[in-house]
Amino acid sequence: MSVLLSESLSLHKRVKNHYLSLTKGTECLVTYIWIDETGENLNGKTRTLYKEPTGIRDIPEWHTAYLVETSGTVVEVILVPVKMFRDPFNLDPYKLVLCEVLDINRVPEESNQRSQCAKVMEEVREHQPWFGMEQEYTLFGLDGQPFGWPSQGCSKTAHCAVGINKAYGRDIVICHYRACLYAGVKICGTNGELLPSQWEFQVGPCEGIEMGDDLLMARYILHRVCEEFGVVASLDVKPVESREETSGCHTNFSTKEMRSEGGLQYIEEAIRRLSKCHSQHIRVYDPHNGADNMRRLTTQCATSRYISSFHDFTSAIGSRTVSVRIPDHVSQMGCGYFEDRRPAANCDPYAVTRALVETCLLEAPGEK
Numbered sequence: 001m002s003v004l005l006s007e008s009l010s011l012h013k014r015v016k017n018h019y020l021s022l023t024k025g026t027e028c029l030v031t032y033i034w035i036d037e038t039g040e041n042l043n044g045k046t047r048t049l050y051k052e053p054t055g056i057r058d059i060p061e062w063h064t065a066y067l068v069e070t071s072g073t074v075v076e077v078i079l080v081p082v083k084m085f086r087d088p089f090n091l092d093p094y095k096l097v098l099c100e101v102l103d104i105n106r107v108p109e110e111s112n113q114r115s116q117c118a119k120v121m122e123e124v125r126e127h128q129p130w131f132g133m134e135q136e137y138t139l140f141g142l143d144g145q146p147f148g149w150p151s152q153g154c155s156k157t158a159h160c161a162v163g164i165n166k167a168y169g170r171d172i173v174i175c176h177y178r179a180c181l182y183a184g185v186k187i188c189g190t191n192g193e194l195l196p197s198q199w200e201f202q203v204g205p206c207e208g209i210e211m212g213d214d215l216l217m218a219r220y221i222l223h224r225v226c227e228e229f230g231v232v233a234s235l236d237v238k239p240v241e242s243r244e245e246t247s248g249c250h251t252n253f254s255t256k257e258m259r260s261e262g263g264l265q266y267i268e269e270a271i272r273r274l275s276k277c278h279s280q281h282i283r284v285y286d287p288h289n290g291a292d293n294m295r296r297l298t299t300q301c302a303t304s305r306y307i308s309s310f311h312d313f314t315s316a317i318g319s320r321t322v323s324v325r326i327p328d329h330v331s332q333m334g335c336g337y338f339e340d341r342r343p344a345a346n347c348d349p350y351a352v353t354r355a356l357v358e359t360c361l362l363e364a365p366g367e368k
Contacts, residue, residue: 013228027049028049028053028095029046029095030046030096031046031095031096031097032045032099033099033216034064034098035112036066037111038111040235040346040348045064047062052095056084056097059095059097061079063077063079064076065077066101075104078102078103078104080099081097081099082100083213083217084097085097085183085184085185086182086183088221096220100114113348113351113354114350117212117350117351117354120357121209124357127255127256128207129353130259130337131207131253132203132204132337133203133204133211133249133252133343133349133352134202134252135200135201136247137222137345138193138239138240138247139197139198139231139233140239141232142230142231142232146168146240147197153242156196158192158194158196160192166192168196169231170192171229172226172233173190175228175229176222179225180201180221185203186206187201187214189201189202195243195245198239198245198247201218204252211349212348219235234247235346236346237292237295237296247296247344248343249344249347249352251343251353251356252337252338252339252340253270253338253339253353254267254337254338258335258337258338262334262335263334263336264335267335267338270359273359274315275313277359280355281355281359282297282310282342284352285344285351285355286344287346287348292346297309297342298310317331318331320341324338325339340352340356
């Protein structure tokens with residue numbers, strides 16, 4: 001059945017090529033993208049504009065249906081464009097546009113973490129907060145099995161591995177990378193992870209609210225590229241239940257003070273503040289109030305050299321078993337950035353970056 005399904009998907013893609021080759025008119029297709037009511041999934045829908053937008057102000061607001069999870073009712077909400085990207089699937093002049101979700105009274109919906117994050121980033125703008133996020137994900141076939149794995153399972157790990165028997169899905173990784181570059185996403189790297197069908201891409205450095213915008217667009221592009229290949233990209237923090245490997249979204253953070261000569265003292269002060277707020281950060285570092293990180297950060301396994309503790313805050317230079325890591329080269333230079341290894345693969349990047357800024361720059365330890 002899965003073989004027939006794959007052939008069917010391939011046929012559909014070949015048929016589509018004819019329509020993509022049709023001459024474009026003067027119209028511009030714009031795809032609106034937003035986080036749905038779960039606070040985790042991305043949705044999108046497309047409309048026609050009759051001239052190419054030159055900026056975000058040229059893209060009108062739009063309305064859509066929205067499920068209120070607490071009541072189970074469907075309401076109408078407003079999609080407010082906030083950042084425009086080139087469309088790597090339909091090519092220029094078509095656009096992808098990231099949107100905030102507001103209710104009819106123009107109040108941000110609960111899933112819209114961007115609105116408050118933008119206010120916080122504006123408040124600390126003079127510190128020039130930079131972020132880089134390392135997005136891990138795992139590829140699955142339509143049968144629910146890890147993509148490319150033999151029927152008897154796969155015992156090996158494959159961190160940064162090369163070879164058809166060790167790394168599955170590299171074509172998808174390459175296409176995603178190129179699509180992000182075309183779109184204007186600040187993607188800066190990629191590598192294979194521990195599971196043979198598990199990968200990572202990095203976005204950054206991005207300043208302020210740009211971090212969340214670019215990471216979400218990179219996720220959307222990933223899911224769309226996977227559609228083309230008939231494969232599913234999962235951000236599940238423990239993608240294969242029978243295995244112990246997990247998926248995170250390690251987040252690198254710095255300010256202009258940290259990046260300047262003598263900046264190590266500011267890094268150490270930020271980490272001291274973070275140590276006072278461990279449980280609060282754990283709760284906002286996944287979309288399920290810490291439940292996903294409980295699954296991820298309590299794993300004991302041979303790969304525990306990459307896992308920090310769910311219960312206790314730790315930090316060190318160079319170590320990858322801690323909550324927050326100061327890279328060796330940062331310690332040697334005396335300035336740079338630190339890496340928070342606690343955010344889950346399915347985290348909301350706006351919630352993560354906002355929490356870091358509030359704790360490190362705005363709140364005294366113990367205020368939360």
